[in-house]
Structure formats: C-alpha cells, structure tokens
Amino acid sequence: xxxxxxxxxxxxxxxxxxxxxxxxxxxxxxxxxxxxxxxxxxxxxxxxxxxxxxxxxxxxxxxxxxxxxxxxxxxxxxxxxxxxxxxxxxxxxxxxxxxxxxxxxxxxxxxxxxxxxxxxxxxxxxxxxxxxxxxxxxxxxxxxxxxxxxxxxxxxxxxxxxxxxxxxxxxxxxxxxxxxxxxxxxxxxxxxxxxxxxxxxxxxxxxxxxxxxxxxxxxxxxxxxxxxxxxxxxxxxxxxxxxxxxxxxxxxxxxxxxxxxxxxxxxxxxxxxxxxxxxxxxxxxxxxxxxxxxxxxxxxxxxxxxxxxxxxxxxxxxxxxxxxxxxxxxxxxxxxxxxxxxxxxxxxxxxxxxxxxxxxxxxxxxxxxxxxxxxxxxxxxxxxxxxxxxxxxxxxxxxxxxxxxxxxxxxxxxxxxxxxxxxxxxxxxxxxxxxxxxxxxxxxxxxxxxxxxxxxxxxxxxxxxxxxxxxxxxxxxxxxxxxxxxxxxxxxxxxxxxxxxxxxxxxxxxxxxxxxxxxxxxxxxxxxxxxxxx
Numbered sequence: 279x280x281x282x283x284x285x286x287x288x289x290x291x292x293x294x295x296x297x298x299x300x301x302x303x304x305x306x307x308x309x310x311x312x313x314x315x316x317x318x319x320x321x322x323x324x325x326x327x328x329x330x331x332x333x334x335x336x337x338x339x340x341x342x343x344x345x346x347x348x349x350x351x352x353x354x355x356x357x358x359x360x361x362x363x364x365x366x367x368x369x370x371x372x373x374x375x376x377x378x379x380x381x382x383x384x385x386x387x388x389x390x391x392x393x394x395x396x397x398x399x400x401x402x403x404x405x406x407x408x409x410x411x412x413x414x415x416x417x418x419x420x421x422x423x424x425x426x427x428x429x430x431x432x433x434x435x436x437x438x439x440x441x442x443x444x445x446x447x448x449x450x451x452x453x454x455x456x457x458x459x460x461x462x463x464x465x466x467x468x469x470x471x472x473x474x475x476x477x478x479x480x481x482x483x484x485x486x487x488x489x490x491x492x493x494x495x496x497x498x499x500x501x502x503x504x505x506x507x508x509x510x511x512x513x514x515x516x517x518x519x520x521x522x523x524x525x526x527x528x529x530x531x532x533x534x535x536x537x538x539x540x541x542x543x544x545x546x547x548x549x550x551x552x553x554x555x556x557x558x559x560x561x562x563x564x565x566x567x568x569x570x571x572x573x574x575x576x577x578x579x580x581x582x583x584x585x586x587x588x589x590x591x592x593x594x595x596x597x598x599x600x601x602x603x604x605x606x607x608x609x610x611x612x613x614x615x616x617x618x619x620x621x622x623x624x625x626x627x628x629x630x631x632x633x634x635x636x637x638x639x640x641x642x643x644x645x646x647x648x649x650x651x652x653x654x655x656x657x658x659x660x661x662x663x664x665x666x667x668x669x670x671x672x673x674x675x676x677x678x679x680x681x682x683x684x685x686x687x688x689x690x691x692x693x694x695x696x697x698x699x700x701x702x703x704x705x706x707x708x709x710x711x712x713x714x715x716x717x718x719x720x721x722x723x724x725x726x727x728x729x730x731x732x733x734x735x736x737x738x739x740x741x742x743x744x745x746x747x748x749x750x751x752x753x754x755x756x757x758x759x760x761x762x763x764x765x766x767x768x769x770x771x772x773x774x775x776x777x778x779x780x781x782x783x784x785x786x787x788x789x790x791x792x793x794x795x796x797x798x799x800x801x802x803x804x805x806x807x808x809x810x811x812x
Contacts, residue, residue, distance in 0.1 A: 280466040282377070283668065284574040285689050286565070287370075287470045288558060289336065290551070291329065291386065291477040292649060293659075294584030294641025297551055301660040302508035302515075302643070304493055304501065305548045309559035310578060310662060316671040317576075317664030318718050321514045322759075324681040325582050327649060327656040327733040329415055330361075330388050332581035332682060333472070337389070338367040339686030339697070339711040341730065343792045349734065349799070351415070353391040358794060358802045362391040363399040368701045370686050371405030374468045377695045382454040385411045385447045385472030393603075396429040410450040411472065412443075416602050418614075419443040419474065419481035419550075420627040423603035437609050442483060444475045444550065448557025452564045459568040466693070467570075471561065476550035478585065478632040480624035486549035487542075487625050494544040497531025498640045499524060505643040513675045515644060519764045522646040525586075528636035536620040543618075543633045544640070546625045575692050576664040577685065583656045584641030586648040589632045591617030598630060644764050652731045652738035652747050653765055668692065669718055678723040679740060679759075681731075683711030691715050730787045735796030739784040746770075746780040750796050754781055 297303040300314035326332040330350045331342035338345050345367045348359035363369075371381040383406045390399040393413040401409040413424040421436045422443050435441065451471045458467045494501065502521060509515035524530070534540055558578070565571040589597060594617030598604040606614055608627045615622060616630040624631040638648050639655075647653035661680075663669065690697055691713035698706055717723065725742035732738075735750025743760040756770040756777055757763075770777050787793075 279569065279573070280464055282379070282466040282693050283665065284467045284565070284570050285374070285469070285692065286561070286574055286576045287336075287468075287685070287689075288561075288576070288578045289333070289385075289470075289472045290554060290578070290580040291472075291474050292582060292585040293476055293551060293580040294638065294643075295645060295655070295658045295660060296505050296509060296643045297548075297584075297641050298555070298660060300512070300662070302505045302512060305551045305555075306489065307551065307555040309555050309562060313562070313576060313578065313664040314662045315673050316666065317662055318669065318674045318676050319514065320661040320663070320680065321675060321677050322679040323579065323659055323661035324657045324679070324729065324731070325580065325659045326682055326731060327582050327652060327736070329477075329581050331733060333387075333389055334363065334367075335682040336581075336685050337369045337371075337470070338363075339683050339709045340367050340707055341683065341710055341791045343732070343794070344707055344710075347389060348792075348794060351388055351391050354799075354802055358799060360391065362397070363389050363404060365704045366707045368698055368704075368706045369404045370689050371401075371468060371470070372701055373405070373686070373690060373695060373698060374693055375405050375407070377693060379466045379468045379693070380458045380462050381406045381468045382408045382451075382458070383411060383470045383472065384451040384454060385470070386415065386474050387411060387413050387472070388415045393424045394431065400429065402429055406470075408454055411447065412474070414603055416474070416477055416479075418479065418605060418627070418630070421605055421609050422474075423605070442553070444473060444553045444557060447471065447473055448554075448560055451557070451561050455561065455564045455568065455570075459570065468689075473554050473557075475554040476547050478587070478589070479630040480543060480546040480550070480633060481627065481629075482546045482549035482625050483553065484625070486552050487546055489552060490545035490548045492541070493548065494541040495537070497534065497537070497541075498528065498636045499531045502640050502643045505640070509644065516763070519644065519762065520766055521644045522764050522766060525635050525639045525646070528639060534636070539621050539623070540636075543624055543631070544637045547633045547637065549625070571666070573667040574665065575668065575689070576662075578660070578662040580659040582649040583645070583658060584638035584648055585632065586635040586638040587632055588634055589617050589630075591619050594618075594630070604630070646765060650734060650736065651749060652733065652736045654763060656736075657731060657738075663714075663718055665692075676717055678714075678717040679729060680712075680714055680717070681729050683709075684714050685711065687711035688714045728783055728787070730784060730791075732788060732793045735799075737784060737788075739780050739787070741780065741783075744776060744780065746777060746784065756780075
C-alpha cells in the first residue's frame with residue numbers, strides 16, 4: 279500500500295444544497311449517506327456559482343478569474359477572459375504527479391476553449407495520466423458531444439447499446455482504480471470524477487425514474503417545508519433561520535397546472551442523482567475491495583446551486599443550438615424535441631428539458647436564488663469528507679465556512695506536498711486556499727478570514743458572521759450569517775461602516791485577482807454581436 283493517502287474528488291453538476299438524503303433531500307443516495315455516516319458533512323462550504331469557474335477554482339486553489347476562466351470556457355481575448363486554463367495556475371494533478379501520484383479523470387472537463395483539437399489546457403496536458411470524458415459542458419446523456427479518451431475523440435462509442443453517460447463515467451472511474459491498483463499498487467492515486475448529472479437535459483433511465491413515481495406529487499411547497507425540518511433535525515440548518523418564501527416566479531403548488539408532468543420533471547432530476555449515487559457506490563466498493571478505502575480522502579460536492587434556467591419551447595431550439603453542441607436527432611434517427619413542453623414526458627433521448635425555477639427552489643431549500651448568483655442558493659453546496667485513517671469514522675457536522683480554493687490546499691496538506699512556485703518553466707500564482715484539515719478535526723473558525731466571489735457582476739464577500747452580497751447593478755446587502763443565513767433581513771442600513779469596509783476589501787480583491795468589470799464584459803459581447811453565454 280502507498281505511504282501517502284489516495285485522494286478521490288467527486289463533483290456533481292448543477293445539484294442543489296439539499297437534494298441528497300444526508301442533506302435532507304428525497305433522493306435515494308445510500309452510498310453518499312454511508313460516506314457521511316462515517317465522515318464529515320460541512321454546512322457552510324461554498325462553490326463559485328457556475329460550472330467552469332467552479333471547476334477552475336476547485337482544481338487550482340485559485341479564484342477562477344486568476345486562471346483565465348472568469349465566466350465560461352469561451353474565448354473573449356484579447357480584452358476579455360480567455361476562457362481556458364492559463365499558464366499561471368497549476369492543477370491538483372500537476373502538483374501531485376511529481377510526488378508519485380497516478381492521476382486520473384473521468385467525466386466533464388469544461389476548462390478549455392478548444393473542444394476538439396488537443397491544446398495545452400486539455401486534461402492530458404494539465405497533469406492527468408488518463409482521461410475519459412467530455413471537453414464540453416452540457417449535453418445529451420445518450421450521445422455526449424466531445425466524448426474523448428486521452429486525446430482521441432470517441433463519440434462513436436455512445437452509439438453502443440446501453441450507453442448512458444453517467445454510467446460510463448462511473449465505469450471508467452472504477453476501471454482507473456482497478457488498473458492503478460493492479461499496476462501501481464504501491465503508488466498513491468488522485469482520481470477526479472466529474473459527473474454531468476443532474477445538469478439538464480433531463481435524461482434518465484426508466485428503471486430509475488420509476489423509483490420516484492409519486493415521490494414529488496405533494497408539490498414544492500410542502501416538500502420545502504419538510505426538507506427544512508429534516509435539515510434542522512440533522513444539525514445542518516439552525517432552527518432560527520426561517521425558510522425563504524417560494525420564488526415569486528413559481529405558482530403555489532395548488533395553483534400549478536400540469537401537476538403530474540411537473541412532478542415527473544423532478545422525478546427525472548432525482549433519477550439522475552440516484553444513478554450517480556449508484557456509480558459512486560461502485561467506486562467506493564472498488565476502493566474497498568483493493569484495501570484502499572481506509573486511507574482515501576474522499577470528497578463529494580456540487581459545482582453550483584440548483585439551476586433555475588427555463589427552456590420554453592418557443593425559444594429552446596435557438597438556445598440549445600447557440601450554446602450547446604446539440605444533436606437534433608437521436609442515435610437511431612428520431613427527432614429530439616428541445617424545451618419544457620407540458621405533458622411531453624422528460625427523460626428519454628428524444629427530449630431535452632430542464633426542471634425549472636420551482637423545483638430549483640426546492641433543491642436549494644432553505645435558501646433563495648440559484649446558479650449564477652452569490653446569494654446562498656447559488657453558492658452553497660453539500661460537502662462530504664470521508665477519510666477513516668486520517669479523520670476517524672465518527673459522524674461529524676462542521677460549520678466552519680470554506681470555499682473551493684480550500685480543496686486543493688487540503689489535498690496537498692493530506693499528501694504532504696508543497697504548493698509549487700513554479701511548474702516547469704511556468705511561474706505559478708500563490709495559492710489562495712487554506713487547508714480544511716484543522717477545521718475537519720474540530721479547530722475553531724478564523725473569524726478574520728475573508729471569502730470572495732464574483733460571477734457575471736454578482737458579487738460577495740464574507741468575514742466571520744457577516745456576508746456582503748449584491749446582484750449586478752443593485753446595492754450591496756448585508757446579512758448576519760449567524761442569525762439569518764437564509765438572507766431575509768438586510769441590515770446594510772444599520773451597519774454602514776461595515777458595508778464600506780467589506781466593500782473596500784472586495785474591491786481590492788477584485789483588482790488583485792483580475793475581475794473584469796461587468797460593464798466591460800457586456801461591451802465585449804455587444805461589440806462582437808453575439809449573445810451572452812449561458
């Protein structure tokens with residue numbers, strides 16, 4: 279067995295704070311629940327509100343703007359973000375490989391503006407020995423575009439009978455564990471598993487959907503209230519934090535049309551998570567079978583909050599053809615219908631739908647807002663840490679606030695590897711994150727530490743109990759996270775000096791980390807005559 283711990287990092291895509299069972303949700307996730315039952319759950323861990331930026335921060339320990347990924351993997355140079363990993367950062371894989379780690383990635387990359395021609399920002403050139411997955415972001419679960427092994431396009435493999443991308447990601451992750459143990463048993467392993475589940479489109483297998491028949495028929499209002507009570511009973515949410523109101527864009531469940539279809543949308547979303555959990559179970563089983571699980575740091579989280587993006591049928595085709603590598607027909611030639619069409623059952627390959635605002639509101643219980651925003655619904659993620667040999671097996675709930683930059687710092691701390699000042703001939707920016715190991719072992723939170731976020735002009739900064747946050751073009755809001763984590767009582771007018779102090783800290787950070795003013799980003803898009811990325 280290796281003398282350094284293995285590290286397995288599992289990322290869900292567009293999954294809300296309270297969807298999985300051990301965070302209060304209705305989705306059947308026994309394998310994640312098992313890890314939580316003998317590990318730690320963090321209640322205040324934060325992502326970066328969007329797919330590509332979160333991945334960039336997660337893998338580099340830097341803020342996404344520093345890595346060149348300020349919005350998504352779109353090239354807006356020379357004036358905007360390059361949309362591709364730059365030379366000033368180093369990935370976890372690049373840092374661990376010189377220390378003897380085998381490095382593997384199965385799943386979504388989404389960190390290169392070049393999707394089909396190998397470039398210096400592809401995973402195989404950023405520290406990963408083996409890669410199976412997609413370079414692009416969203417796409418069909420039945421025929422994913424940019425499917426690649428190493429640097430070879432293998433989209434044709436999706437035409438094989440029974441192909442389903444979530445299973446393929448899990449299968450290849452299991453194979454990487456098995457092959458590493460067979461060939462390099464004495465070497466440590468870093469495995470990054472980046473699922474596309476449960477990102478739209480709502481694609482799931484019939485057997486998984488059937489498991490959720492009638493599970494959501496009570497509707498979003500009642501289910502939000504029940505989730506809150508479970509979160510309180512689990513010690514994840516304080517009973518004094520009130521549940522946010524239903525999103526004003528969503529009707530009361532009793533007034534919602536097409537209730538059966540609505541419940542099915544959430545059932546398909548749940549089925550996507552369920553299938554991911556099944557795959558995680560197979561990965562855990564393989565680690566256990568090889569005797570490696572006890573000394574594996576296993577981390578699970580989501581890249582942003584639940585996604586409220588709607589896909590109305592009248593504009594859906596224009597949307598998906600503009601921003602997604604969309605296949606208009608299935609593998610056997612049937613038409614794919616994009617959009618949320620009432621009474622057209624989501625799930626099969628012939629559909630391409632989202633679950634919408636009301637269900638995203640449930641996913642983010644008890645918070646408000648969603649993916650894209652820096653309010654809690656956009657950036658709060660479940661985070662499970664399991665490492666029996668390093669943290670024991672007593673179930674714990676940790677309340678210290680952390681963000682994505684801390685994952686790399688923790689991984690290097692666990693591995694006993696120094697963060698490099700250089701990598702090859704590249705000078706690397708200093709690490710922004712802090713190791714979470716002291717907090718995971720019960721150390722108190724540093725009340726002076728500052729956490730920062732920016733995405734599409736939405737911005738935030740947190741220090742201790744105070745969080746300053748705003749939507750683009752709107753005034754700063756101030757919330758006391760000890761008393762009001764659901765952000766219902768803006769106290770900015772009561773603490774103007776604190777608002778000014780935190781706003782100044784944010785401005786300094788934004789300048790240091792290369793955050794482009796949103797106005798300039800909008801100018802770039804207007805000058806080039808194309809729409810905003812989604």
